[in-house]
Amino acid sequence: MSSTTAGEVAGGGPRPRPRRRSGSPRPFAGPSVSAFDPASIAPEVRDGAAAGAAAALGDVLRPWRGKYPDVHVEEESVVGQSAGHLVDASTDASLLVVGRRIRRSAIGPHLGPVAHAVLHHSAAPAAVVPHP
Structure with a gap:
């Protein structure tokens, strides 16, 4: 009895690669879809x-x-993009107030992308106010 390794068949040769049937779907990397541009x-x-x-x-x-x-x-x-407009407006503001919904889930982010961007990029002090 002969032993075979992975990648070989009992006859001693390499395992044949499965052939693709004609008409079967092929992997396709389509064009990337970017975010909606209001300027368009x-x-x-x-x-x-x-x-x-x-x-x-x-x-x-x-x-x-x-x-x-x-x-x-x-x-x-x-x-346009809310976060960008708010960050731009913060250059002339004394305080930038942004609302957020209250999340009841213990897992996952509790801050949305707009409030996150404002907190990290605002030129003025920012207050994030929860709203039910």
């Missing part, structure tokens, strides 16, 4: 979206402005 939107669509968001922001802030009239708030609605 037509300017009139982008400006319309920003104007609609600005109106909605004004509606949300209206009751708070009435309740706290001495607090100065500058509202700005922009299209």
Whole structure:
């Protein structure tokens, strides 16, 4: 009785490689997909979206402005990556306040990518406020 090693067959030769059947799927590394770029939107669509968001922001802030009239708030609605815009705005700010949702899970990150970027790159002091 002859002993065989891994990679050999009983006849003494190397183990044949499995052949691919025609029509079977082949591995394919497609083009990488990058994040959505708001600059690729037509300017009139982008400006319309920003104007609609600005109106909605004004509606949300209206009751708070009435309740706290001495607090100065500058509202700005922009299209693009939130973290980058907030970090850029922090150069002229006294305090940058960012909200985050409260996570109930004991595992996983408790800080999202926007709050994380603000904490690491903001020029002004940053406060992260949990919101249920």
